[in-house]
Amino acid sequence: MSILEGLNERQYEAASHLEGPQLIIAGAGSGKTRVLTHRIAHMIKECGIDPFNIMAITFTNKAAGEMRERVDRIVGEGCEAVWVMTFHATCVRILRRHIDHIGYDNNFTIYDSDDSKSVMREVFKKLNIDTKYLKEATVLRAISNAKDECLGPNEYAENYGRQYDKREIAQAYELYQRTLKDNNALDFDDLIRLTVALFKRCPEVLEIYQNRFKYIMVDEYQDTNDAQFELVRLLASKNKNLCVVGDDDQSIYKFRGANIKNILNFEEHFPGAKVVKLEQNYRSTQNILNAANAVIKNNRGRKNKELWTDREDEELVHFNVYPSGRDEASEVIDQIERMKRRGVADFGDFAILYRTNAQSREFEEQLVRRNIPYYLVGGVNFYSRREIKDLLAYLKTIDNARDDLAVKRIINVPKRGIGATSIEKVSAFAESNGMGFFEACALAEEVPGLNKAAVKVSGFVDQIAEFRDCLVKEGMTAALKKIISVTGYYEEIKNSDEDDAEDRLANIDEMISTLQQFENEHPEGNLSQFLEEAALVSDLDSTDEDSSRVLLMTIHSAKGLEFPIVFLCGMEDGVFPGYMSINSGNDEDIEEERRLAYVAITRAKDILYISAARGRMVRGETSYNPVSRFVREIPEELLSEDGDDTKGYLDYSRSRASEPERYSSIPKSVDIEKAAASGIFKKNAMAALSGESKRKPVFEKKPEAPRQPVVLKKAGEMKFGKPDYEVGDRVMHIKFGEGTVLAIEKAARDYQVTVNFDMAGQKIMYAGFAKLQKC
């Protein structure tokens, strides 16, 4: 058994067990990809299993690519037939063959979230929904959640349609879905949901895949949602050779539908499952692991697990508190520069992690100022940038003009003098004649009321024809170049005064080379294939993470990665855990954040720096928050402080947190005089306000500070008066019904009211917003 030789005992156990359901609980850094790839290689090379019968499903293209590459390397020839793909790519592949069984056309298009939003905007218009009352994003989120649970419009209406504000959502869902259907389009969630629907409605199709995929593996199983679970369950239900790998402690995607119960209840879903735990960590020092273990053990809903390592290196976890977010950023970068200068590490060894994208700014500013190379992960994906989406829309239109959305996107880009009213007229004409939008454009002369605009529309149609001609005669890249030059797209950006014009031009060049590369690699390929690939790929394979740059990213995007030196920043209650999760009053939300903290800590291989700021600008207001509870959960003997009074502040945060108290979403306001009088603010806040805060901690000894997080704001801006009810009163809410007022607290611009509703439970709301009626 040579392939499995290098594995440790547990890993070996997991990789060699092939028949029947298996759950591999793989702690952070425990070598799960290694187990998966070696398991596949072992099956093919040593057990004579046909690669044709194996399937491995991942969440990201990156993970799929990595796994494919590693399997290729171990197995060599003969493993091409293995399906190693993302959930979405797998489903597209299946649907392209069989979706006609459930009434779609096999050459459906895939809408990304941008497209979905445009559709929803139209839906809102048609249904006359006031965006002040209900937002597109809210409805889209609701629909996405419904789809994650495999609920179609009808089921949704049945389940929720009678609830107060769900009726409109149900209607919007219905129309949204019909619009997609009319455009022969699927959104990302449909890809999964409709594959499940297909399998359920056509057992003969399901059987094809059950017979083919006798061995199924799923990576990052803790991230699966209900629809994905159902998909996997159906596929595996015949042969039952399902091997899932995951870590319940790293489940951090609840907000996008991941259901942690899928992994927690695996043994009930698949009776007789073998469970293997991988707890040996090959990444971090024991101190870092101890810190991670100490934090995560505060979660209740989890499989017990403790990471350990052979490593001896015993540097403590650094923890520092700085006066402001800006100080935090500059100190962190100082530290990076120092270590680089001393030759301890290269820029590429550092990663700066934070909870929210907004926190990247201060770090970026510092890095730019000091000329340190960095790479900011996140932001806008390549294929969702405006200029790229425009060009893709052109390509879609010349490929087949069936995607109305794409045509509408570019009909006036660059400006051709075709405005919203003209588009509306063409649209109405198309609808009443049962034709596509582009077909209607071609008949511009016959569209009533277009008048002068008809010439412009025809001009656009002619241009598209010209591009099509070029596509046929000279190929895809040539056509793209022609689009860019003939429409004057390049010039328009160049002459614009936007300050990211240069970036956008560079993106266009990048797009040209991407298409050129595709053409080189797929001489037989066509535009449709390229567009499909683009639809399922969010970003270009990032240029191999240029190994000499400091990396900046959210903790979410750091999942699955590791770095020699990690700075975990913004560790304050209200920031991380975020105020949303603190306020929801739902323990599960805090547990999710705690898992996020666990992910963050376990990214560090050698050195971990944790930091917090006493005060920080959040959405234009300075808020003062205590040190994150997650830091307080780390035993002090694991921490070392570099600054003067970090420990004092930590103790102080601890003492303050020992009283049961809730932090408000917008920290409570205090008038500036009172704040100044209470000591902490005097120096701290004044310094922060004047932008001259010193990097040394402000207090020498035990600080005296307000009992609660506090925001400094321009004094005297109370928007709403005190409500007419008091603690203990019975009140009525339009949605939640009757309840008892538990607390009323003064907040930044309003009063914050905690109410225990008879039906809906405890909620926190703003008095001015909730309009509670005393009863």
Add this chain to the structure above:
DNA sequence: TAGTTGGGTTTTTTT
């Protein structure tokens, strides 16, 4: 039709 201004909102991300 197109550019400007003001008001309201604000986690996390993949496909």
Add this chain to the structure above:
DNA sequence: AACCCAACTA
């Protein structure tokens, strides 16, 4: 603070 959207004005 920054961004997006809608309404307003030239």
